[in-house]
Amino acid sequence: MLIERLLKVALLGSSWVLYLLLALSVLSFSTMFERFLFFKRHSVDFDVLRKQLRKNLQDEDLVAAEKLLNASQAIEARVALEALHWAAGGPGAMTDAVDSELARVKTELERGSNLLGTLGNNAPFVGLLGTVLGVIISFHALGDAGQNTQAMGGVMAGISEALVATGVGLFVALPAVVAYNAIQKRIGEVESGALSLTKLLTAYVRAADRAAQGGALASEREALADRDSAEDLSDDLDSHASAGSVKLAGATE
Secondary structure (H helix, E strand, C coil): CHHHHHHHHHCCCCHHHHHHHHHHHHHHHHHHHHHHHHHHHCCCCHHHHHHHHHHHHHCCCHHHHHHHHHHCCCHHHHHHHHHHHCHHHCHHHHHHHHHHHHHHHHHHHCCCHHHHHHHHHHHHHHHHHHHHHHHHHHHHHHHHHCCCCHHHHHHHHHHHHHHHHHHHHHHHHHHHHHHHHHHHHHHHHHHHHHHHHHHHHHHHHHHHHHHHHHHHHHHHHHHHHHHHHHHHHHHHHHHHHHHHHHHHHHHHC
């Protein structure tokens, strides 16, 4: 009973699978085109950006560094700019700010990738479902034809048409897989670039802190040297005063 009902459902046809795959292909290519425009809009020459930021930091010009990052369209610059805003808190605060910004940006970067990954994994099975339904219909028609050789041509044509569904499923899946891998690679490049710029900023902050500590230590040493010189001078004056008192006392006697 159950098999007969399932057979009736299968005999309804497999053309709907092709329409479904067609809709999925339109959705897949639309997502790929949107991702292409997104990454192209935020793409810059990263090496040039890094060199300019490094030069600004070496010149100790944080205002120019902030303007550079703020004017750039790169997502890496947006993450580094967030780290720069927390430079006063030290490298630890900057690292936390980068992690927070990357978590927010990653959602924007991964938009549509789940859809492409799902289509790449499952579109062939959808096409295979259409093929299976088409083969079931063809064999059912073959059983009804019996020894009628004229109907054999139509049955074989139905089987060949059923195989088209598998081909369409692969046509949907393969570009989706390629696009998904390309997006994941680009996301990895963005994260690496953002960390590279952040490392430059934290290195500048550490160097500035060390220079400040060195300056404070030098000032303290100078103060100690001045104090020691003042104490030595005071001791000399006391000794001279004592010697003068002794001579005066001897002369009086």
